[in-house]
Structure formats: C-alpha cells, structure tokens
Amino acid sequence: MPPRDGRGALIHPELLDRPERRIDGVDKTTGAARYTADLVVPRALEAAFLRSPYPHARIVSVDTERARGLPGVRAVVTGADVRGQRLGRRLQDWPVLCWDRVLFIGDRVAAVAADTREIAEEAVRLISVQYEELPPLLDMDVALRADAAALHPDAASYRFLEGRGERPAVPHPNYQGHVVESHGEVDAAFGRAARIFEHEFTTPRIHQAPLEPRAAIVWLEDDRVRVVSTNKAPFNLRDQMAATLGLAKDRIVVDNGMIGGDFGAKGLSTDEFVLYHLAKAAGRPVRAITRYADELTTTNPRHASRIRLRTGVDAEGRIVAHESHALFDGGAYAAGKPTARLLVEGGVSTLEGYRVPAARHEAATVYTNNVPGGHMRAPGQPQNVFASESHLDLIARELGITPLEMRRRNVARAGDPTTTGAPWHGPDLAALLDRAADEIRAENARPAGRGVGFALGVRHVGRGSTTISLRLERDGTIEARTGVGDQGGGQHTLIQRIVAATLAVDASKVRVRRLSTEGPQDPGIGGSRVTPVHGGAALAAANALKDKLAGRSVAEAAGALNPGEAIEVTATFDATAEDHGACAHAIEVAVDAETGTVRVLSAVLAVDVGQVISPVGLRGQLEGGFVYGLGMALTEDLALEDGRVQAANLGDYKLPTIADVPPLRIVHLSDGHGVGPYGARSAGELVNPGVPAAVANAVHDASGARVRVLPVTAERVWRELRGT
C-alpha cells in the first residue's frame, strides 16, 4: 500500500524517487558559490589577535603603543577595554579578550584592525604583554583534587543563557557539568551477576577540521550591527552577542554565506564579539579570517575522554548490571557547549542499543588549562561507543563466545529496557547486526592476520522548531524561505524535494531562499535536526499551501493569479517525537604482525534511516560519516604537550585522504516508520561514532592486540603484540 502523509493523504513516492539534483550543484562546481571569506565589503579592515603563550598566567601589563603607531593600524582593543564581557553558547565563561588571567595557550588578550592582514599581524607582534605564570592544571585528575585551585573563582557571576533554569550545581568548582543517572537496583543487580568485568578506555582530543576556516565580517550601519559569519546557527550567535555586548537582539543582524563544512565546530564563534569592538573603534567594517593554524590550536575540538566501564553478566553472558564513569576534558572554558548540563550528552549513556536492566552513569566535563572542548559530530558519542563496544568484545572473549554472539544475546529488542531505563522503540537492531554480519561473511574462516570487528551505533533523531514560508508565483514557481544555512548537508535540496513531492510539481519549480536573522526564528544546523525539523516544516508548509489551493493543481492556481499577486503560506513546525536511527558496522582489517600496521580491507554499514528523501545527499552523509570515523579510528590525534597543541597544520594533523578509504558497502533496512517527514530519520551523526570501535575490535580479531587508546596506530598495535 502506498504510504500516506500525516493526514492520511497519499504521498508521491514517484517524486521522492526521482533523481536528485542538488540545488547548490552548479554554484559549487563553477566557483560561483560565495562563502564568507569571498564577500567583498567596501572599506573593510582586517583583524588579527594576540594570543597567550602560557596555559595559565596573570596579565601584569599590556603595552600597545608601538602597535598603535604602525602605519595602517586603525584600531587596537585589549582586555581592559572589554572587561567583564564573556561569551559562550550556554554558559558565558570565555572572555571576549582576557583582562586579568589567561587560561590556555591561544587565549586572546588583544586585537588589531588594520588596512591589511599583514599589517594587523605585524601590529600584534608589536604589542608587549607582561605575564606572571601560574601553575597550570593540565590533567583532569589534578584539576579535581580537593585542594585544586578553582580556575573560575567567579563562576557564580557568569551568565547562563536561555530559560531552561539555572546552571546545574557541581560537586567541585572545576567541573563544568556533572551528572549521575541510574535506573533499576544497580548494586543488587551486580550482586546477582555471575561475572563482573571492568575496563578503561581513553580517547584523544580530535578536531572537526572543516576545510574552510572560520571567517566573519562585522560592521555598524545606522543603529544595526551587521554580521556575516560562518556560524551555523545565526540566531543563536545573535542572541549570544546581544547578551555579551548588552545590545537588543533586534539591533544585531547575522547572515551567512555558504558554510565550508561545520561538523559542530562552527556552533561556537569568538571573533565576532571582538570585531564589534574593533568596528566601533575604527568606524569601518572589520573582517577576520582565521589562520588554519589557529583553527587547529585555539578553537573547540572534540573532548578528550577517559571512560571506565563495569558490567555484570549472568551465566549466559546477558547483561544484568552496568555502570560507567566518564570524564571529558573540557579545557579552559565551557563556552563551546550549548547543552543545559554543559556535558557532551552522547557520552553519558554507555552501552546504548543494548538491553541493560540496571545501570548507573556518572559523566562529567572538567575545567583544565587545555584548549576548550566543543561540539563535534555526535558530541560525546564516539568516545562512548569506542569504550562500550570494545568492552563488549573483551567480555565476549573472556566468556568464550564470539563478539557477534555477545551482541545477539544483548541487543535491545522492542520494549526492552535500555541503558537509560527507557524502553527501546526504534529500528530492528538485531536485524541490522545480522545483515552486517552476513554482508562481511563473518562466519567464514580467514587467513592469519585478518579479522572482523563489529559495533552498533544508535543516534537520536533531532527535535526543535522552525518556520518555513512558501510563495506561489504567477509563473507557477514556488519560493521556499528558510533560516537554515548550507554547510553541505543538502538541507535546501531536502526542502525543495519535500515541497515538490507534496505539491506534485517538478523540483525545478521550487527554489529556496535563505533568510538572515531578520526572518523567522530558526535553530540552525546541528543535533541531527535538519531532516525532522526543517523537513517537517517544509512538509507542513506544503500541506498548508495545498489547503489554500482547495483542490486545484499548482499550475491551475498560479494561472488564476493576477499580475503582482502570489499565494503565501507560513508554517511553524515543532518536531517533538522521539526516535532513533541505527547503524550496524562490520569492518575487516589486516594487521601486519611485524610492524603493527593496520589496513582496512572493507566495511559494511547496515543502516536504518527510515524513508529516503534525498538519495545522493543521504549517501554522502553515510559515506562521509564513515570516513570521518575512520580518521578518528586510525590517524587523528590533536595531542597536547604542556598545554600546547602539537599539530599546527593539516600536514601534522592527519585527515584521511582519497587513498586511505576502503571499499564500502551500505545496506538499507527500514520499515520507513521514522518520525520525520514521510517517515524519514536523521543520518548526519549516525555513522561516525561506531567506526573506531569496529576497527579496534577487528584489529583484536585479526591479531590479538587490544588497543584501548585511540587512535589505533601501528605503534600501539605493535606494543600490544609485544606486551610492552
């Protein structure tokens, strides 16, 4: 039976099945697409920042006289000029410019606007700052000692944005966020366990590494502050700026260009706040394009983690009790986290996707003098899944059953209690695991040095509210207006395809216009939100327009319009339903026993993402998510030494290249019953979290080496093989 939309009307699978032609395709393949750094703003100055060379120090004095004297310098701003102003997505704890103390290497103390970037950078070198070094807290355990100095003694005075109550209390001042959650009688359940296993896992800081560095332009026009930014959630940036700078929200207008990749990084903006002060002082627009070295060393990478897991099983290997203790290095500021608990939420509930009758989870983010942590594609979840899925493999091997059998015995089936206590409702996880195992031919014997690893990933479907309006013109075309930008996820094509399918017109009849913050409120990109929220709003708007047409086709209704007339509808949609996408990973590797070198031979993803709306876009998210996870598994490590990021360029920070990617098979299994438009689910954060665990498990299967620290380098495998 053909599927029906939420109101029982037949939908148009023939339209959803039509070849997808990306709406941004021509612009992006001809060089016509304009990104923030491509925009020309007349009379714009260029900005540069002076950054702290110390992880923790008191600022004794700042002398800007020589910088101000350099020809071409138009404005210099220091921390003293912005004293008290702090920025952040939820907790505003990050100084716009530091005035009393610096808390990490790269913290900013002064800024210059000049005629050229070179002059601005030269002027920055002429600013002299006297520091008094303070003992840095570079280790989470040291930061959490009872006698450790509080890195933010004035935390009680910090602004906590947006209505969801106060900042939650924490048991030590150097916690950013801290939570303990449990369900069931955990201690009693451990008491009944036949065996109990405990393991610890560590993951490093890694960088989102969108290839476009951040950029922003700020200027003052009449009584408005105009901002063009690579930020992926312009309304949120507007609200943050209004709070920090003490301006009314409607005095600030934030706009985007195309966004050259995000992966969570571009939820946090820091330059825009300083640019406002520079633009005000200079009386001219000021632009900042971040040097890639500064991207890597001073922005908001994925949190390093240490996760301890303890699990009790019965005589058949079924989980009866579980507890986790997860610490995430939050660095100097919590400003990069938008979440109400200031946690990386995907790291809280370990063993997601499995039946866990009783569990206790303790998770925390910790203040240190390291580079501040931020959000990155499924925040907290890759760390969690690496630990959880490695732990399951280790338990299976101790019990003498295969890792696949361990998963089959414990995977959550409909109605089972999951690790949060909530019953499982969502994709058929057992079927996904079985299919992945079949596709990789898990049961086949393999030559020495080869092995297969599994992992399961489940990811929530995002929620939230947005508004999309449609305008049917006399020529039969429809303009869709949305506040969501384009960071590459294909959101505008998604909106176009849903509107076209719902109104039974060719996709080429629907164009999409992005509005700035002068348009209706929009939550921006992130949290696996676009398909359910923006897709849902597109469907609601299309249905509203259909109602207005009162049975006429789009062409008929357009033909009846007089010159200058149009039919307009606006729909606000609030996506509230709970749902999950799921992915079972199966990866085959070869390990060289002499050198520890790991080669990924092939990979299978069995996924349930509900109804497919944009096949090309979806495939890209799944393939790209896989390689994103492969980088975390094998090469990416934003290592610190004495608080200093060691990889200051993309030669040292190793991203996967085209030569590093193995053959990949993607299998779709779905009943199409997602909560998104037409039964869709989200895909953007679904695949990357499981890849590191599947690789580590495959390496163990192939060689016997169990690597508990990411990335899985040849050196680590070699050391494990030799027991050193």
Add this chain to the structure above:
Amino acid sequence: MTEHRIRFTLNGEAVDVKVAAERLLVDLLRYDLGKTGTKDGCSVGVCGLCTVQVDDAPMSACLLLATQVDGASVRTVEGLASPLQEAFIEEGGFQCGICTSGQLVAADALLRAKPDASDAEIADWQMGNLCRCTGYYGITRAIAKARDAR
C-alpha cells in the same frame, strides 16, 4: 617592498597587473582579480583547496608567488568547462563545496594528461586534495564517470 609587472593568461584572457613581490598567487586571484572560486584553506600546500593549473599542471596557489606565473597560462575553476562538473553533481562529488574547485581543477588536469587514468591513478593523483565531507567515494565515482564518458 618592490612591485613587479606580470603578464599571464587567466582562463584564456590576458592579464597585465602590478603586484608586490611577496603577493601570493592565491591572494592575487581572490582579492585582486575577484576569482574567489579558488579557495584558501590550510595556507601551507597540504589541503588542495587552492589548486589551480599553471600550464596545465596542478599547483597550490598558496605556495606560489604571483610573479612565478609571469608568462604562464593559469586556469582556475572559473575557466573549466568539463563533464567533471556535471558528474560531481550527479554522483555526490561535493557537499559543503569548499574543496570542490580544487578537486575539479586537479581532476581536470589529470584527465587532460591521462584521459584513460585508472581508478588507482585517480586515487593517487587526488591524494593532495583533502575532502572532509564526502569520504571521497562520490569524488571517485564522479571522476570515473567523466573519464568513461569521453
């Protein structure tokens, strides 16, 4: 700071400009000549975003002084007219698009030099062009498709 007059062809058109000795080709293209299709990513010749063709050879414009193209023929994404572009759209060869100009310019140079390049040669050639979105699968499919269409 010395100035130099340089003459070169850009996408088939004659250019005659004065540039400072230290002006990088990427900045000349983007900021002086308005050809912003060429992007600046890592600025140290690793990521491939700024790939342009200089006398048909792919080069990183962030590592070249503008004066080094005096007398040369330079091609940027704005000068491409290749089946690669349509293939990138059809096969998902891009998402955010920031690496796409460089990918296309590099792949175009490959297919000019070696119209029957094997899949392994494609992977080898494009290694200098990073992509953080696609996982490269769509890029590989697109280049193979354009090659096979010739």
